[in-house]
Amino acid sequence: MSGGGGRKFIAPVERIDLDDGAAADDPTLADGGAGENGPRFRLNFDPDERAFLVRLLAELKELLTSEETEATAPLLHRLFPPAFQDDPDKEAEYQRLMREELVASRVAAIDSVSALLSPDDGDSATNGGAASAPSATLSEGDTMAFMQSLNAIRLVLGTMLEITDDDSSDAAEVDDSYEFGLYDHLGWILEFTVRALSGA
């Protein structure tokens, strides 16, 4: 882990320097799409990792769009926190007006991210057929949607793991579970996504 020059590992998400030659080959940079001068981002996942993230996204979408049950209510509560904690009338109004919009916004983000991650997305055909290369770079908006969706998955997992205070994650029984491993792994990806978006 120490010594030697060069990179130790490949960041799961990185900001692409537009002077970088790799970016020049990207067909999505030349098509004049919205925000063509914005920064671009690359997701460095292999096909299995992409498929796994798509599966998690599908589970999140299922949770968001299914009828609320006793089992899912606590998970959903964290995704839709109260806006008015001391005023039931205003709170009911907020939920009535905003909840549907919030679900739609989350689902739209999930759908666009799933499309970007899916191995058979349309861009791969126009990208020189390099199967192992990332099919396309992401805009800042796409990367924000990726970050939001990933964070929502992690939030649901954390709620399932009953991480309810800042010290919960130190509890040995939590650390040992596979679910905690996944929760931690998503945190690692998220951390790099935030860094990339922050310009680091």
Next chain:
Amino acid sequence: MPTTLEPVQVEEPAADEELANDRPWVVIVWNDPINLMSYVTFVLKSLFGYSDEKATALMLDVHHKGKAVVASGNREEAEMHVYRLHEHSLWASMEHDE
């Protein structure tokens, strides 16, 4: 050409407490143990245009004091802020500025 303005009949919102009582609202972000500190800082920067320093200070307030006021405004503005914070899964609520 009239030299004075006609008195205009203003429709009074009948005893609308909301309007009479439109004190500023504050938007609060509450501590939660799941969202990453870097994520919270980034969301505050990108939603409110805060500097790195200001967003970090607010995030640390949330972390150490349990909550922080991150924005204020009228009810409509505050609701929009809360909605956008909820979109990013931050634990946000609003209340009257006392």
